[in-house]
Amino acid sequence: MRTRILGKMLNTEVQEYLNRNDIIIVPVGTTEMHGGFPLDCETVISEAYCLRMAEACDGLVLTGLPYFYAGATASGRGTVQVTVRQGIDYLGAIARSLLRLGFKRQVYMSFHGPAHMTICPMIRDFYDETGVPALYMDCMIQFDKNKDLLTDFLNDFHSITVGAYKVMNRLEDVPLVTGYQHTTPQSCAPFQDLFSLGYQSAAVGYCFGENGDHMSTPDIPDVATRDALAERGESLIDAMVERMDMPHVVEQMRKLEEYGHENEKKYPWMPSAWNNR
Structure with a gap:
């Protein structure tokens, strides 16, 4: 294919794709302060993963969603x-539009900690309304499942960030910077006992007190350093996506929809069955 990014395709190319397949992968991003990295870095990380995932399972990618709940x-x-x-309402409108177009297997991905608060409610409401099981893949969970690939979590996280810009052909958008490494604890560290009582950013409302609280960034003094980070990060993205086994994931989604329709026949009071009478 000339490209797998929906917005870069011709309408006829989308039509040709939908004649043979129905997979769309949607990176859900943010625009937020992030140390010495561009504000859209968590959007770009999600986009890079989604592009590699789409390549692995013959899917398309819907990019251009960088404005959602940022959090602290x-x-x-x-x-x-x-x-x-x-965010829930906007993403739900996009999901319904994609379904009308013919994308029955929709996968949503984010690298942003609080993203589950937006995506998960949409996923469940979308199923009850349509009977179509969209999927949320939390990239942070993928990190946890692949710890053995990481030699140092924080340094590899930074490498993946730079590598994502390389995957999306935007490496030069990562500036050469110094002075964004921080050795002092976050200003909100005294409240960690509260933060740990719930899932990631959903436990309690707060905002960071200092710009340096999010995110410490390694020195990138020259192009050679940036290139080395990008090479390491791209290799980690590729390794993690290979382990995701996207062909299996999308096939399971197809089977799950069939399973759901059988349940709708047995239990017509299920919301998806009731709403689609």
């Missing part, structure tokens, strides 16, 4: 903050 980084002057509810 709202204290940053460059952070664009959208409420959780607004």
Whole structure:
């Protein structure tokens, strides 16, 4: 294919694709302060993973979704903050539009900690309304499942960030910077006992007190350093995506929809069955 990114395709190319397949992978991002990295870095990480995932399972990618609930980084002057509810409604409208077009297997991916608050409610409401099981793959969970690939979590996280820009042909957008490494604890560290009582950023409301709270960034003094980070990061992205086994994932989604339709016949009071009478 000339490209797998939906917005770069011709309408006729999308039609040709939908004649043989129905997979769309949607990276859900943010625009938020992130140390010495560009504000859209967590969007770009998600996009890079989704592109590699689409290549592995013959899917398309819907990019261009960088404005969702950021969370504690709202204290940053460059952070664009959208409420959780607004994000749920907007993403749900996109999911319904994609379904009308013929994309029955929809996979949503994010590298952003609080993204589950937006994506998970949409996934469940979408199923009850349509009977179609969309899937959320949390990239942070994929990190946890593949710890053996990582020699040092924080350094490899930074490498993946730079590598993602390389995958998306945007490596030069990563600036050469120094002075963004931080050795002091986060200003909100005294409240860690509260933060740990719930899942990631969903336990309690707060914002970072210092710009340096999110995110410490390694020195990237020259192009050679940036290139080395990018090479390491791209290799980690490729290794993780290979382990995801996307052909198996999308085949399971097809079988799960069939399973759901059988249940709808047995239990017509299920929301998906009731809503589609």
